[in-house]
Structures are given as structure tokens and as C-alpha cells.
Ligand code: SF4
């Protein structure tokens with residue numbers, strides 16, 4: 695699990711993050727940044743594998759990925775049970 699933040703004061707809307715993410719976590723949004731370009735938005739945070747490719751490739755250091763605590767085995771078992 696991860697928490698992903700995009701700093702709207704740094705992001706210039708180049709969409710490198712959208713292109714490098716192997717899990718399609720980002721998509722373009724209608725929200726404009728201070729440059730007047732459209733920012734990316736996080737559409738599937740739960741799909742993030744915390745590879746940090748987006749953090750490394752963002753030319754403006756606008757992305758921060760924080761790995762959050764993993765679920766306990768009991769919580770994961772409950773989730774699987776509910777899916778079936
Ligand atoms: S790579 Fe960085 S600057 Fe480019 S759109 Fe993504 S967050 Fe914004």
C-alpha cells in the first residue's frame with residue numbers, strides 16, 4: 695500500500711509520471727497547476743507497487759511516494775474471503 699502526493703506548486707504537467715508508471719496509477723486530470731497545464735491525478739493508488747519510478751523520473755521532484763503499513767495476514771485473509 696502507498697500514499698502518493700503530487701505537489702501542485704512543482705508539477706509542470708509533463709506527464710512523464712503517467713508514462714513511466716508500470717501500474718497506470720496516474721491519469722491526466724482537468725486540474726491546472728500554476729503553469730496553466732493540466733496536472734496528473736492518482737486514479738489507482740491501490741495498484742502502486744512502490745517502485746518509485748515516478749519519483750525518480752519526475753524532473754521537478756513533485757511526487758512523493760510513501761509506503762504505508764502492509765495489511766496484517768488476518769486483514770488480507772478477510773479481504774480474500776469477501777472477494778469470493
Ligand atoms: S512527472 Fe512530475 S512534473 Fe511531470 S506531470 Fe508528473 S508530477 Fe508533474
Ligand code: SF4
Nearest residue numbers: 715742743745746748
Ligand atoms: S511508485 Fe511505481 S507503481 Fe507507484 S505510482 Fe510510482 S511509478 Fe507507479
